[in-house]
Amino acid sequence: MLKAASLFIFLLTATLSHAAPDTAKVHRPATLVIDTGTVAQRTFDKTAIEKLKRQPEFDYQQNYSGPSLWTRFWKWFWSLFETSGGGKALGWFLISLKWLILIGGPLVIVLIILKLTGIDPLSIFRRQPYTSLAYSESEENIHEIDFDAEIEKAVSVNNYRLAVRLLYLRCLKQLSDSELINWQINKTNTNYINELTDNIQKDTFKQLTRQFEYAWYGDFLITAESYRKISQMFNNFKSNAS
Structure with a gap:
């Protein structure tokens, strides 16, 4: 045990003596380096400063005179x-x-x-009474209807809903007479739209179909003013397709 302690002390002493520096570190005094360059003195442009002061973007004063x-x-x-x-x-x-x-x-x-x-505000809350006409969809044949007389008869009793349907059927007859569609009583409105080849004519007829379906199947109330506008649309289509 004594030998081991002696060996440990010997090794520790040898290590410390080996790690000690041989010479002391030399500290050199700091020297002051003088800048010999030429310094150009600059001044502010007073005219530019005054000009900037007059701009509202640089007015940082809060001039609050109270509420207007x-x-x-x-x-x-x-x-x-x-x-x-x-x-x-x-x-x-x-x-x-x-x-x-x-x-x-x-x-x-x-x-x-x-x-x-042109919309009657009261029509939103009440339905406009009209005298019904004897009419059956299953019996209609566009080549046997006197459209001018039937439309005039429907309008005379304020049955604008039926008048719009007759306008649409007259439009189908015109397209059929011009051989632009092949009318059949069991065809749908979409069939007739797809049969049209002229894109402008197809888009216009699609709008007329939408107006007709709103009035007839949607059971929307049609006033005299709204019927006048719808009738004008059908008449314009009739003139352009002639």
Whole structure:
């Protein structure tokens, strides 16, 4: 045990003596290097600075003069709707007026738009009465119908729905007489659309078919004004296809 301890101390001493530096490190004093280059003195362009100052993009001052007259007016207006103290009755009245404006305003705008487009606003809530005519789809033959007389008869009793159907059947007869389609009573409207070869004519006839299907199968209410527009579309097609 003593031998082992002696050996350990010997090796440790030898290692430390081997790792010690032989010579001391030499520190050299720092020297000041003087820059001998020429320095050009520069100045700001005062004219350019003044020009930039006059531009609003560089105006960083907050010149706030308070709310505008328009803002103050609306602040005062909405303050009238507050209910407090003896003005409670007036407050409730003004609150009712406020909701009347908020709800009634958009409603008035919608009614004006409907009126300008020729739609009767009351027709949304009620159906227009008309006198029905004896009519059966299964008995119709486009080559046996006097379209001008039947259309006039339907319009005279406000049966615009039937009048639109007769306009469409007259259109089919015209295309059949021009040999642009092969009319058969069991064919569908899509069959006739696909038989047309002229793309412009096909697109126009497709629009007329859509108008007819909305009126006849969709059972949409047709007013006198809307019928006038639909009739004009069919008449234009008739003139162009002639």
